[in-house]
Amino acid sequence: MILSLEPVFQQTDGSLPFDYSFALEDPLIGSPVRVVGSVYNKTGIVHLEATADYTLVAECARCSSPIRKTVTVPVSHVLITHENEEDSDEYIVVDGAQLDLDALTAEDIFLAMPSRFLCSEDCKGLCPYCGADLNTTTCACKAPGDPRFDVLRSLMNE
Numbered sequence: 388m389i390l391s392l393e394p395v396f397q398q399t400d401g402s403l404p405f406d407y408s409f410a411l412e413d414p415l416i417g418s419p420v421r422v423v424g425s426v427y428n429k430t431g432i433v434h435l436e437a438t439a440d441y442t443l444v445a446e447c448a449r450c451s452s453p454i455r456k457t458v459t460v461p462v463s464h465v466l467i468t469h470e471n472e473e474d475s476d477e478y479i480v481v482d483g484a485q486l487d488l489d490a491l492t493a494e495d496i497f498l499a500m501p502s503r504f505l506c507s508e509d510c511k512g513l514c515p516y517c518g519a520d521l522n523t524t525t526c527a528c529k530a531p532g533d534p535r536f537d538v539l540r541s542l543m544n545e
């Protein structure tokens with residue numbers, strides 16, 4: 388969605404609420420992205436405050452089980468209309484008061500995305516010896532004090 392922000396920039400109490408969805412083509416994104424929030428002018432400074440929700444579709448880096456969960460990403464920026472000389476990394480420059488909210492939201496989503504995913508923080512992963520999924524089963528290799536485990540370990544250390 389392209390937001391026309393001219394009125395928000397001109398009125399010190401202007402605001403533009405939005406609640407919409409857009410399609411973001413990516414293998415990791417399994418739903419339309421819903422963006423809810425507003426752009427508002429607070430004593431001459433224009434803020435964008437929103438959240439973006441989508442369904443993450445990925446694979447656990449430890450056990451390879453499918454992951455499907457809703458992720459919420461904050462989309463929070465100060466908007467300015469023209470670039471100034473100072474470092475403007477923290478501001479979003481809006482050309483002609485037109486903001487491509489889909490593109491900005493997509494950027495925030497990918498910046499917030501971790502490089503790998505886990506089905507849960509304490510995922511036990513797969514047994515490195517027999518490949519059993521240790522979240523759902525136990526295998527002989529895992530038993531503490533199992534002599535076979537010691538043999539394998541000493542082999543690997545050599």
Ligand SMILES: [Zn+2]
Nearest residue numbers: 447450506510
């Ligand atoms: Zn896992």
Ligand SMILES: [Zn+2]
Nearest residue numbers: 514517526528
């Ligand atoms: Zn095993």
